[in-house]
Amino acid sequence: MFKIQTLNKIDPVGLKNFPLDQYEIASEFPNPDGIIVRSQAMHDMELPKSLKAIARAGAGVNNIPLDKCTDNGIVVFNTPGANAHxxxxxxxxxxxxxxxxxAPAIEWAKTLIGKGDEVPALIEQGKKNFGGNEIRGKTLAVIGLGAIGVLIANAAQSLGMEVLGYDPYLSVKQALRLSRNVKRAEGIEVLLSNADFVTINIPQTPETKGYINKDKIKMMKDGVRILNFARGGLVNNADMAEALESGKVGCYVSDFPDEATLKMKNVIAIPHLGASTEESETNCAVMAVDQMRDYLENGNIVNSVNFPEATMDRNGGPRLVIANKNVPNMVSQISSLLASEGLNIANMLNKNRADIAYNIIDIDGPVPSADLAEKLTSIEGVVMVRILP
Incomplete structure (x- = not known):
């Protein structure tokens, strides 16, 4: 029986994908096998030795201690694309x-309550104070062409906008989904200098923190409008405040307001509603649960942010999954130990990502004893071993 701990409220439609005869689900467990989380911070949380996987029901994983998880052989999943629409x-x-x-026009209209029959005339008089511009014909710069960025680019193009995309790491999968009418900029300066709107859609990492700063803002047109629905830390608040005050940035739309942002002029502060739809919460939960199940039951890894993608069909017999440091001679040590135990390898997959390698090994015969896991773990560099019946 696998124990799954939920750290936030997880959509029940997704949780129903855990078979009740194999899984126990609760918000508190002393020794969970898996954790499903949305936004709760886990950096100060003690990770139990029983923990095998964490599934983030969403895309961003900056609330999860990835390095600590990798060192302990804990696979971290996210759900890219589930909330993209x-x-x-x-x-x-x-x-x-x-x-x-x-927004300000709606708030102004509410101030007319009590004016009775004068309201229509007052509306006609006051509407001139809320004139704006159409987005049709304007240029949108999309930084990051992942699942969300591609959808934004395609939607904006269909609304009559000129769309420039920038992503030096664009995957083949997303490239095939990108409208051929979306132009790809080869450099960030070319992208930003032509944009009336800029939307940032990249993960927040130590390298991307403060990505939108005074140097990049200098590259932009005067009066540019910047949209951040990715992560708050991607924008340098001090530089943004200065640019808004001077008028260099005409408007900043953020889905991650904080005290500093709320005090800035010409900010539209949205209270983190990006994924707050019934459909996306369900999609994220279903994807998180399905990925967790496939890993716990079969050792397959899809959409992990700290382990390589690795999937292999079962051959009907027992399976070993082994994580080790990505150094030479590991596979030969593992296979030699299995041979010394009289175990025949029926099928094997070895994948690596940065400093971690992951092995899926199907063997012939009965399920090995727990002693095998101890022997494999004793190999220097092995960080995790599981035996799947």
């Missing part, structure tokens, strides 16, 4: 809000 729609809404002054 929800975020795409909010980015388009953000462009419209920043162009048409919709």
């Amino acid at each position: 929800a975020v795409k729609e909010l980015v388009i809404a953000g462009m419209l809000l920043s162009s048409r002054r919709i």
Whole structure:
């Protein structure tokens, strides 16, 4: 029986994919096999030795201690694309809000309550204060062409915008989904200097923290509108405040407001609604659960952020999954030990990612004893061993 701990409220439609005869689910467990989390911070959390996997029901994983997980052989999954349509729609809404002054106009209209029959005339008099611009014909720069960025680029293009995309790591999968009418910029300066709107859609890492800063803002047009529905830390707040005050940036739309952002002029602060739709919460939960199950039951890894992708069909017999440091001679040591135990390898897959390697090994015969896991773990460099019946 696998024990799954939920650190946030997880959509029940997804949790139903855990068979009740194989899984126990609760918000508190002393020794869980898996954790499903949304936004709760885990950096100060003690990771139990029983923990095998963490599934983030969403794309961003900056709330999870990835290095600590990798060192302990814990696979971390995310759910890229599950909330992509929800975020795409909010980015388009953000462009419209920043162009048409919709939000302040609505607030002003509410001040007319009590004016009775005068309201229609007052509306006609006051609407001139809320004029804006159409997004049709304007240029949108999309930084990051992953699942969300591609959808934004395609949607904006269909609305009549000129769209420039920038992603030096564009995957073949996403390239095939990108409209051929979306132009790809070869460099960031070319991209930013032509944009009326800029949307950033990249992960937040130590390397990308403060990605939008005064140097990149200098490359942009005066009055540019910047949209951040990825992560708050991607924008340098001090540089943004200065650019808004001077008018270099005409409007900043953020789905991650904080105290500093809320004090800035010309900011549209949205309270982290990017994935807040019933559909995306369900999609994220279903994907997180399915990936967790496939790993716990079969050792397959799909959409991990710290381990290589590795999937292999079962041959009907027992399976070993082994994680080790990505150094020479590991595979030969593992296979030699298995041979010394009289175990025949029926099929094997070895994948690596950065400093970690992952092996899936199907063997002939009965399920090995727990002693085998201890012997494999004793090999220097092996960080995790599981025996799957």
